Amino acid sequence: MADIFDAYALADAWDEMFERPGEVRTAYEPVLAALQPMEPAELRFRADQMARSFTDRGVTYAFAGEERPWPLDLVPRVLDALEWDLIQRGVSQRVRALEAYLADAYGPCRAFEDGVVPWRLLLNSPHFHRAAHGVEPPGGVRIHVAGIDLVRDEAGDFRVLEDNVRVPSGVSYVIENRRAMTRIFPSLFAEQHVLPVDGYGQRLLAALRAAAPDGVGDPRVVVLTPGPSNAAYFEHALLARLMGVQLVEGHDLVCRGNRVWMRTTRGEMPVHVVYRRLDDDFLDPLHFRPDSVIGCPGIMNAAQAGNVTLANAVGNGIADDKLLYTYVPDLIRYYLSEEPVLPNVESFRPDEPGQLEAVLDQLDQLVVKPVDGAGGQGIVIGPHADRQTLDRVRKEVVADPRGWIAQRPVALSTSPTLAGERMAPRHIDLRPFAVNDGSDVWVLPGGLTRVALQEGNLIVNSSQGGGSKDTWVLAEGPAEGPAAEPTGPLPEVAPRQLGPDGERLVPQEGAQQQ
Amino acid sequence: MNDVILSRIAEALTWTGRYVERADTTGRILDAYLHRLLEDPWRDEDVACRSLYAILGVDAGTDAVDMQQVLDQLAFDARSTCSIEGALGAARLNARSAREAVSSEMWECLNSTWHALADQRLAARRTGPYAYLELVRRRAALFFGLADSTMSRDDSWRFVVLGRSLERVDMTVRLLSVRVLDAAHAPDWPTLLSASGADEAYARVYGGFGDTARVAEFLIMDREFPRSVLHALTTAEECLAALGRPRQDPARRPIGRMRTRLEYLDSTALEDVLPSLLRELQTSCMASAEAVAERFFPYQGPVEWAQEGA
Numbered sequence: 001m002a003d004i005f006d007a008y009a010l011a012d013a014w015d016e017m018f019e020r021p022g023e024v025r026t027a028y029e030p031v032l033a034a035l036q037p038m039e040p041a042e043l044r045f046r047a048d049q050m051a052r053s054f055t056d057r058g059v060t061y062a063f064a065g066e067e068r069p070w071p072l073d074l075v076p077r078v079l080d081a082l083e084w085d086l087i088q089r090g091v092s093q094r095v096r097a098l099e100a101y102l103a104d105a106y107g108p109c110r111a112f113e114d115g116v117v118p119w120r121l122l123l124n125s126p127h128f129h130r131a132a133h134g135v136e137p138p139g140g141v142r143i144h145v146a147g148i149d150l151v152r153d154e155a156g157d158f159r160v161l162e163d164n165v166r167v168p169s170g171v172s173y174v175i176e177n178r179r180a181m182t183r184i185f186p187s188l189f190a191e192q193h194v195l196p197v198d199g200y201g202q203r204l205l206a207a208l209r210a211a212a213p214d215g216v217g218d219p220r221v222v223v224l225t226p227g228p229s230n231a232a233y234f235e236h237a238l239l240a241r242l243m244g245v246q247l248v249e250g251h252d253l254v255c256r257g258n259r260v261w262m263r264t265t266r267g268e269m270p271v272h273v274v275y276r277r278l279d280d281d282f283l284d285p286l287h288f289r290p291d292s293v294i295g296c297p298g299i300m301n302a303a304q305a306g307n308v309t310l311a312n313a314v315g316n317g318i319a320d321d322k323l324l325y326t327y328v329p330d331l332i333r334y335y336l337s338e339e340p341v342l343p344n345v346e347s348f349r350p351d352e353p354g355q356l357e358a359v360l361d362q363l364d365q366l367v368v369k370p371v372d373g374a375g376g377q378g379i380v381i382g383p384h385a386d387r388q389t390l391d392r393v394r395k396e397v398v399a400d401p402r403g404w405i406a407q408r409p410v411a412l413s414t415s416p417t418l419a420g421e422r423m424a425p426r427h428i429d430l431r432p433f434a435v436n437d438g439s440d441v442w443v444l445p446g447g448l449t450r451v452a453l454q455e456g457n458l459i460v461n462s463s464q465g466g467g468s469k470d471t472w473v474l475a476e477g478p479a480e481g482p483a484a485e486p487t488g489p490l491p492e493v494a495p496r497q498l499g500p501d502g503e504r505l506v507p508q509e510g511a512q513q514q
Numbered sequence: 515m516n517d518v519i520l521s522r523i524a525e526a527l528t529w530t531g532r533y534v535e536r537a538d539t540t541g542r543i544l545d546a547y548l549h550r551l552l553e554d555p556w557r558d559e560d561v562a563c564r565s566l567y568a569i570l571g572v573d574a575g576t577d578a579v580d581m582q583q584v585l586d587q588l589a590f591d592a593r594s595t596c597s598i599e600g601a602l603g604a605a606r607l608n609a610r611s612a613r614e615a616v617s618s619e620m621w622e623c624l625n626s627t628w629h630a631l632a633d634q635r636l637a638a639r640r641t642g643p644y645a646y647l648e649l650v651r652r653r654a655a656l657f658f659g660l661a662d663s664t665m666s667r668d669d670s671w672r673f674v675v676l677g678r679s680l681e682r683v684d685m686t687v688r689l690l691s692v693r694v695l696d697a698a699h700a701p702d703w704p705t706l707l708s709a710s711g712a713d714e715a716y717a718r719v720y721g722g723f724g725d726t727a728r729v730a731e732f733l734i735m736d737r738e739f740p741r742s743v744l745h746a747l748t749t750a751e752e753c754l755a756a757l758g759r760p761r762q763d764p765a766r767r768p769i770g771r772m773r774t775r776l777e778y779l780d781s782t783a784l785e786d787v788l789p790s791l792l793r794e795l796q797t798s799c800m801a802s803a804e805a806v807a808e809r810f811f812p813y814q815g816p817v818e819w820a821q822e823g824a
């Protein structure tokens with residue numbers, strides 16, 4: 001009998017599920033065993049059920065002006081304990097190094113004096129905010145939440161593609177994906193030891209409370225959202241709900257005397273920690289864009305005065321731009337005296353001695369990106385570019401070597417994904433989320449796996465028609481778990497009281513219809 | 515004519531309220547446990563299932579228990595009023611025997627729910643019980659919503675609400691009892707909260723931080739949360755007060771006593787008195803239910819025919 005994996009032909013990349021055709025990797029054995037016998041109709045039934053539950057719960061995103069259920073693929077992405085250990089150490093190391101960099105850049109600037117990173121990296125950055133100078137964050141934390149994008153290359157090695165330490169989003173989908181998967185495939189779940197993701201809200205709240213200004217006994221935390229028309233509003237609302245805190249918009253807040261208050265039916269209440277989900281530029285019209293109506297005038301002054309903590313801190317953008325990315329391995333060695341656990345994608349900086357020539361020599365084999373480009377603008381993929389384009393880029397890079405970086409192209413790993421009636425390999429990436437409470441950088445087990453639903457496509461954004469997968473981190477084993485052994489007889493609990501019809505019940509099949 | 519209500523009808527209304535609440539809460543508890551079992555890789559299925567049986571007062575036997583068996587017994591068993599289907603079946607029978615007192619919409623809600631269960635039970639065997647449990651929860655909410663919006667606030671309505679409140683106290687106390695009486699079988703506090711539908715309400719009050727003492731305090735003593743013991747006791751007492759004020763009301767007394775005790779209980783001392791408090795709550799609740807039965811629907815034994823002589 002034909003099964004849904006019959007037509008599965010490995011792509012020219014590392015496949016997450018199959019080592020070679022027909023040979024499944026150990027961690028995926030139960031998943032394959034559960035999925036393989038299913039008919040396409042059965043899969044479709046479950047996929048439809050899942051889509052309906054997302055629509056019902058309002059877990060949707062806008063695609064071409066239409067509200068669509070969040071696209072979650074039925075095949076989970078599985079990481080075994082060893083793989084996760086590496087990712088978890090690598091992500092946390094990266095966050096610690098970027099924290100150190102931010103503290104340095106907004107403080108003594110040692111790394112610049114010592115020549116580890118060039119000054120221009122700081123001074124030219126559009127995200128370098130003088131307003132952030134002199135804001136000494138409680139506990140030294142500027143990155144309360146980070147999302148580090150990882151890809152897996154042809155050899156199966158995880159590499160960092162990008163750091164997000166401003167307003168990383170997507171964690172709500174990690175939580176919702178898990179919720180949906182446990183409901184659609186309960187039996188499959190029951191057989192696995194998958195690390196839970198439901199501790200996120202509590203971890204985040206603990207970190208935010210720990211970030212409160214000194215001397216505040218019972219800090220009030222709020223989530224600041226641009227409002228319901230924002231694409232990530234669902235996430236903002238979920239985080240507020242998970243933490244049991246208010247979800248506020250800019251006009252719910254008022255600043256007076258360098259303090260932040262929120263307007264409530266019981267009068268104005270002080271606010272101590274603002275988990276803001278809007279960009280620096282919109283945060284405070286007094287300091288940044290004066291035309292912003294979604295921010296809160298005066299909130300920067302309150303932060304500078306140390307009366308409110310903004311999470312993540314203002315000015316973090318200097319730590320996650322493209323050029324700085326190429327220096328992160330050096331920063332890890334410089335600040336932490338450690339070797340990087342996760343390598344970058346191999347990158348070149350044309351403005352460094354010798355590197356320009358190397359880049360120009362192999363321009364047709366590299367991906368060239370302008371450092372100040374956003375959202376894929378200006379990127380030239382060498383192997384796919386024609387001669388004229390390459391010549392133009394060559395001239396531009398020669399004219400302004402500081403404005404460009406070049407990277408070795410990576411074929412992202414693939415994972416079996418439901419495409420119509422069958423499984424087909426599709427490229428995926430991974431965004432693990434880290435929470436820093438000042439004493440510990442905790443990484444939520446799993447993260448958001450995004451998948452490009454079009455064949456061969458490498459773009460995984462949901463706005464581009466990308467989907468997602470539940471990410472399972474397998475536990476090492478039940479040995480050290482907290483499960484309690486039964487120690488004695490069960491407690492006596494009183495029997496239930498029954499009504500007059502309690503004994504008249506008949507099995508449903510035989511009951512008369514009414 | 516609304517001030518007169520047949521004892522039989524009053525009894526049927528009370529039990530309709532109780533059984534629907536029982537189905538609802540049982541569904542919530544099962545859902546919370548199942549979800550926890552799936553999400554937490556270290557939980558032992560047998561231990562969790564035994565704890566469930568203990569909460570619901572069902573004998574687990576000595577063999578290993580798995581989730582399927584739990585579902586068969588606590589959700590799908592139409593013959594036991596301690597299961598969801600049994601409770602909804604019994605609610606339906608009770609409502610049918612009081613059709614002139616409940617609104618048509620309420621009756622239809624119960625009847626269509628009962629018929630819809632079969633389909634959902636089959637689907638549950640295929641993909642898992644979540645859709646089934648969700649149906650139960652929604653229909654219970656619909657039923658009580660219809661009671662609130664289509665019944666006059668007369669004695670009929672009060673009996674439905676009284677039944678619901680008594681069952682609510684009973685179920686919450688059961689949940690907490692297992693936690694308190696035997697830590698080895700205890701559900702953890704997030705499970706306790708979600709089984710009581712209280713996770714979000716609790717997070718708003720305590721900011722998502724939990725320990726057993728706080729969760730117990732919330733589920734027992736919170737004035738605002740409708741599923742807390744105090745709230746349910748207050749509601750039950752209000753119903754009983756409105757049903758008439760005899761000088762000594764053996765139905766109201768045990769409830770009122772517990773209600774005042776909770777109102778003035780020092781919450782810092784809660785943990786120490788918890789075991790005895792839960793036992794008292796359980797007894798008071800049962801005593802009150804029995805006194806309600808005695809006062810409002812006294813049981814007339816079957817007429818006995820004694821044949822004299824040959």
